[in-house]
Amino acid sequence: MKLYGEPGWGSALVEAQLDWYGTEYDLERVGDLFESLHARQNLARINPIAQVPTLVLGDGTIMTESAAITLYLAELAQNDTLVPPAHSAQRAAFLRWLIFIVANIYPTYTYADDPARFVHSPDAQPSFRNTVNEYAIKMYVVLENHASQPWFLGERFSALDIYIGTMTRWRPGRAWFAEHAPKLFSIASATDEVDSLKATRQRNFPNK
Template identity: 40%
Template structure:
């Protein structure tokens, strides 16, 4: 059974699609339209109705981008996407991986569809605005902590793929170029990886 990625073009699943490609693992992608999410088919795979979700070659289901990233690192250590347990960079990698999904991701969860969380239109507009500002502050924080050509210094890891994709979302690449030039430079380096050209094309990335 081939690995199947349940995805939506340009979303968080693009991160996993890129990581799968870098491992050399064969996989198939089932794209959902954003307008159709969540739907019954996806809910049967992931009760949260969110992408990405991964059906492994043994039939098991795996969700959550960080969990998928760590699984790929364990299964394909030669890809060097995830530093091994005895690597000094491991602690930094884990902290930033969880930070991205626990701190930055939720600003989209609440900001993209504020009407799901607050019934009043005025409150919904305010929630969108405050989550956007919170996200910008978080990116500036990471910019200050970034000192090498990649997020973890001198080597490329899965985190750099996160940056390349997530910098295409609000406030988008033009903002990063002006406000977080180091993160912008990382994203551009990832953009140029020949191995990922087809992934970016399928996902209509990068976007300004």
């Protein structure tokens, strides 16, 4: 498999899962998709919206969308340690919150990372960005209110904890979570200490 990504970006979600399962893959850095038109054009050849993670499977099939990849990798590895299996007690909650994260929280980064794609007037862009970031915070509060401990689903570690460990490094940042979303902060901190994910974390977040 080949994973297109960039350290600390959304590809880290998939990198962690590939490492967890021990799946072989090559990582190809895409460059800064916001700063480099060349990087965007290159990635757009395989993913028309030029986002990471983009995963090319062994047979050449292209997968995007981290939640789809999360479900697919668990099936491929025939390993349910990150994804509660069908009919298990945590399956419904897992699916609900996985999709909640990618449908309600992840797009707020798409909108606020580069508001010019959504709001043409430069004058209106800062306020659009602030409003989107405030909305993201509301969504994180909902997530916080539904989080168990020590992991999001309770005693069972899952891919949700990998999402939380990774995304809490993005806006608004770990310090905000420590103060306003202590359960998510605690999950993220515990995920940092999971032995089999430490190398992935260090590659993606070397200074944090």
